[in-house]
Amino acid sequence: MNALPILEPTMDGTCCSPSGTPALGAEEAKQKALVFKALADPNRLRLLSIVKAGESGEACVCDLTGPLDLGQPTISHHLKILVEAGLLHREKRGTWAYYSLVPGALEETAGLLATL
């Protein structure tokens, strides 16, 4: 029920994949796939993009329901997936929930491709 530390150290025994990575193990692959799963939806990519493009670096749900042609519950659902993937950070201020990019998360995800 809580966010998985997907982008945290792999914690499956081996630390940091010993440079000359031979091939991807089943468990490791499953972890990495989770992040790409979160990115595998056009609307979620647009959500990330809008959050990133914003002046303040953050956006509330109400800023996001407009551009995308989706209902509010669906937006909330997508945002939750992005948070659980470790890509977005959620901060509740008053009635509003503000979402912002987790610093370095996109770069780290790009790095996953280099270490395949």
Add this chain to the structure above:
Amino acid sequence: MNALPILEPTMDGTCCSPSGTPALGAEEAKQKALVFKALADPNRLRLLSIVKAGESGEACVCDLTGPLDLGQPTISHHLKILVEAGLLHREKRGTWAYYSLVPGALEETAGLLATL
């Protein structure tokens, strides 16, 4: 029925997304999501990894059915998806089909994250 040139120039009117990208359009997001969809499966990540790790930089289907616990038709199916996403290249030599990484494809995909 043929491979989509997903990683080719965007060809949706605007060329090269004018540096200060404001936000991701619906069409653009759909295209980018296709590549991440291809990466959003653990077994496909492992296939990419094995192909990449191979000495010769290529692998035939018979090299891939072993490590993954999947039937041959399923492997073929996953490979097709990776080819259509522009990540793998397929070359038929005799009875065998050799798959290799499309040069620069992974780097280009990593770049997609930077230009969200």
Add this chain to the structure above:
DNA sequence: CTCATATATTGATGATTATCAATATCAGGG
């Protein structure tokens, strides 16, 4: 041509997912 082997395609099935409508929670104002 016939056979054996490697790969691809088809069709079916169970699992996952995206979406919405309805409802719940939660904070602030009166």
Add this chain to the structure above:
DNA sequence: CCCTGATATTGATAATCATCAATATATGAG
């Protein structure tokens, strides 16, 4: 306390997807 507005959760449904069994295609050997 009650109301309003913002966001989250639940339950249902349609679509997509991963997998397999069966079959098809294609290539080289004899």
